[in-house]
Amino acid sequence: MRHELIIFDNDGVLVDSEPLSNRILAGYLTELGHPTSYEDSLRDYMGGAVHRVHDLILERTGRRLPEDFDDVFHERVFTAFRRELEPVAGVPEMLEKLAAEGVPYCVASSGSHERIRVGHWKTGLDRWFGEDTVFSAQDVGRGKPAPDLFLHAAERMGVTPERCVVVEDSPLGVQAALAAGMDVYGFTAMTPADRLDGANGYFDDMEQLLGLLA
CATH class of the missing domain: 1.10.150.240 (Putative phosphatase; domain 2)
Structure with missing residues (x-):
């Protein structure tokens, strides 16, 4: 990878x-x-x-x-x-594989820490995300489309921006990732690819993501 x-x-x-x-x-x-x-x-x-x-x-x-x-x-x-609330289809299986392979990952969300915690608890995703891998727009001065949140997450995780890849489903998120100098894959289950302009690749099923990342 x-x-x-x-x-x-x-x-x-x-x-x-x-x-x-x-x-x-x-x-x-x-x-x-x-x-x-x-x-x-x-x-x-x-x-x-x-x-x-x-x-x-x-x-x-x-x-x-x-x-x-x-x-x-x-x-x-x-x-x-x-x-x-439910997890996005295929996400638990995808996270299970990433964890088993020791691939570093985190979440960087425009939502508040409380919103993230409530959502992960309800969907069972909290088992894959500790507090040290969850970042919120609350942590920075400006949310997406500014790059601040993604740059903050990369810094906290000890990885340079050019070695990061972002998985996004919103135009604002894609803009933020590009502004941060990161690669980005657009998830098109809800958002058409033409609204995620600039992404390095697109997918509409979580089973496809691991192939893009390989």
Whole structure:
């Protein structure tokens, strides 16, 4: 394997959370007087940290979201996660193989540490990720598409950016990986390849990932 570290996005790559969280986000924004469809939410916010929602709403409407927006949104998401969340198909088997082969990997997510923990606990992925291999946009000043989060993860894992490969399913994540000087593979199960422009390769089934990484 030519890469020394695999950096996974979390939402939509490891856990099947994008449909749940974007449905909830679209509903909550609409409830607050900012009409947003599920498709709008995927287009504008998928892969980004929650501050992106605040920034875009303020830019577009001149109105700020309520101070408790993050708390209410996260509680709704966590409730849905605890009830419905599943791992992305093929992920447990893929992680099992990587662990057995001793391949270094970590997760770098726009979500909060709590969101990552809740999702991994519900899906059973916590067995493959210790605290020292989980990185959140909370850890850096700027989330994706800035490269900060991926560079932070690489530094903490002791690997130079050019020896890392990122696995992403959002345009913002692909942009962040490229800005960090890393290779990136686009997961197209939810996002068409043409929206992940610049990726080094594409796949739509986790069984295909190990072949790309080899």
